[in-house]
Each structure stands twice: as C-alpha cells, then as structure tokens.
C-alpha cells in the first residue's frame with residue numbers, strides 16, 4: 385500500500401519490530417545478493433557530496449557493493465578521495481577498464497565528457513550510470529543508447545528525484561488512483577541561483593524528467609524566453625503530452641537557489657498532488673475535507689540526504705537491475721528523452737514557434753517510459 389512508504393526515515397519495521405532504528409543491522413537477505421564492483425569516474429562535487437556517501441550508505445545497510453576504482457585527472461582530487469575511500473585511483477577511465485574487475489561505472493565527470501566516458505565502458509561490456517544530462521547533444525545521447533542496446537549492456541541515466549520520497553510517493557499515489565483520473569495537468573516552477581550551472585541542461589532537465597515520468601511522452605513543445613549575456617535566463621515551457629494532458633514549466637536563473645526552489649503540481653480530476661521543494665507532499669482530494677500531507681522527520685539520526693535525495697535508492701535499483709533482480713527504473717533512453725525535450729525548448733526559443741516532436745521524443749520509444 386503506497387501510503388505506508390517510509391518518507392526517507394527508518395522503516396516502521398526496523399524501528400518498531402526489529403529494534404534497529406538506524407536500519408544498519410546485518411541483513412542476510414541483502415547480504416546474499418551478488419557483490420558488484422563500482423568504479424567512480426569524475427570525483428568532484430557530486431561524487432564526493434552524493435554518490436560516494438550513497439555507496440557507503442548502502443554498504444552500511446548490508447548491500448554487497450564495493451568501490452573498485454576512483455578516476456579523476458586531478459591529482460589533488462585523487463589523493464583526497466583515495467584517503468577517504470581507500471580505493472585504487474586512476475587518472476583516466478581507460479586505466480580502470482584495462483584492469484578489469486568492474487561491473488558498473490558511475491559517470492560523474494563534466495557534462496561534455498559523459499558520452500565519451502560511457503562509450504569506452506559500454507564498448508568493453510561495463511554497465512554505466514551516467515549523470516544528467518545523459519549527453520549534451522541529442523545525437524550523441526541517441527548513439528550512446530544504440531551502442532548499449534547493440535552490446536546488450538545496461539545504460540542508466542541519473543534521475544535521482546524519482547527515488548526521492550516526495551516524488552516516489554506522489555508517483556505511487558497516482559498509480560493508486562489518488563487523482564481519480566490519469567494526470568491531466570503538470571505544472572512546475574523551478575528556480576536556480578548558481579551562476580555556473582546552465583539553467584536548462586543542468587537544472588531544468590531534472591523537472592523535465594519528472595514531467596515525462598508522471599505524464600508520459602511529449603508531442604509538442606512551445607517556449608518563450610528571456611535572455612541575459614546571450615544565455616537563457618528564464619523560460620516558460622508549455623508541453624502537450626501524447627495522453628492529451630498539458631504541462632507548463634516556469635524556470636528561471638534570475639531567482640534564488642536557497643529560497644523556495646521547486647514546486648510541482650499534478651492535477652487529476654478534482655484532486656491535486658503538490659510537491660513543495662522536494663520536501664513536502666500534499667494531496668488535496670476533497671473540496672471541504674482535510675488535505676493529506678507528508679513531511680520528513682528532520683533529526684539526522686533517521687533522515688539521510690543519501691536516501692532523501694534519491695541517490696542511494698537509484699543506485700540500489702541500478703545494482704539490482706544488473707543482477708537481474710529488478711527492472712531498471714531510469715533507462716538511458718529516458719535520459720535521452722529529457723535531453724530531447726531540452727533541445728526542443730532551445731529550438732522553439734530560436735524559431736519562435738512550437739516544435740512537434742512526434743516520433744522523435746521519448747528516446748524513440750514512447751512505450752519505454754519507466755513505470756515503477
């Protein structure tokens with residue numbers, strides 16, 4: 385029953401039945417899974433702040449996963465992560481792949497290198513989980529997906545919000561009929577303050593993925609924009625979904641990052657789900673009755689960013705997909721779909737007209753949108 389999904393905190397069973405409030409006691413079922421060896425390629429901000437801690441988080445909870453190599457061209461970064469994580473380091477991904485003994489690489493280097501690094505791994509049969517955007521260019525992203533399929537190697541894209549409790553629960557509620565219909569409207573406000581991150585490719589792509597995940601394939605994109613120093617500073621993106629539903633994303637780099645940041649509303653028929661700042665989920669399903677809302681418990685003994693941010697859940701799913709224990713929740717083709725929508729937004733801004741995506745969108749496979 386989806387309403388019982390834990391909200392990023394220790395599960396009810398762990399706290400009340402197993403007397404293991406941290407959820408860290410030996411778990412023989414999890415321990416019995418096949419050990420997988422992970423290489424981390426690009427050991428900068430997101431690797432150190434999110435993915436490496438997520439690996440430790442899973443290891444602490446009996447997941448058989450080990451860090452088999454850390455790759456970064458920067459020697460200071462290599463020394464730091466080697467000291468912290470006690471794994472072998474390499475200056476280039478080729479050195480790690482030559483050594484063998486790696487089941488999955490996490491591609492966490494700058495965007496423009498994602499394609500090249502993942503290609504090298506896929507070519508030698510190593511599964512790859514690639515940070516967003518899958519690639520900067522759609523042709524490169526599409527070629528990467530084709531290569532993975534030709535080689536029969538798993539290619540996953542990072543869409544960590546899907547595994548973050550407010551969005552995961554919203555999705556479960558939609559599947560459970562909480563909206564009383566299929567979603568009819570997707571509405572999102574996204575703001576970004578960091579000047580060094582591209583608004584559309586690096587930031588908005590996260591909520592574009594959510595739009596696709598909740599609503600299915602997009603047929604038509606129309607965008608208007610405001611520009612600063614030759615770059616998109618703000619945009620309003622309207623979407624027509626193949627289901628007949630509509631969507632609007634208001635995105636801006638003129639606002640703040642640390643103040644109200646992201647708001648998603650999914651409307652059904654006389655019912656609406658709202659996710660506020662990837663933190664609080666509210667279901668309004670009665671005109672006069674009470675709303676139902678979920679917020680995490682803050683004490684950090686029970687709440688971890690590795691889990692609440694969606695990183696540990698996403699990685700665990702990818703590991704289980706490699707083992708053949710679970711369907712992959714974030715296939716590479718869905719990373720391609722988000723890149724295609726972002727490209728269509730740029731095209732619409734440049735041409736001042738709507739872009740019909742038709743068969744082009746959803747990674748060329750409309751029926752492959754993940755359903756967990």
Ligand SMILES: NC(=O)c1ccc[n+]([C@@H]2O[C@H](COP(=O)([O-])OP(=O)(O)OC[C@H]3O[C@@H](n4cnc5c(N)ncnc54)[C@H](O)[C@@H]3O)[C@@H](O)[C@H]2O)c1
Nearest residue numbers: 425426427428429430431456457458492493494495515516
């Ligand atoms: N999922 C999210 O919420 C999220 C958050 C932040 C960043 N990201 C994405 O993660 C990626 C990395 O972002 P970041 O903020 O950590 O950047 P960063 O600049 O802090 O780190 C990138 C690292 O990659 C290394 N690198 C450069 N070339 C390399 C190569 N050829 N092989 C291996 N390593 C190489 C750099 O030395 C650096 O240490 C980007 O694609 C970014 O869009 C995703």
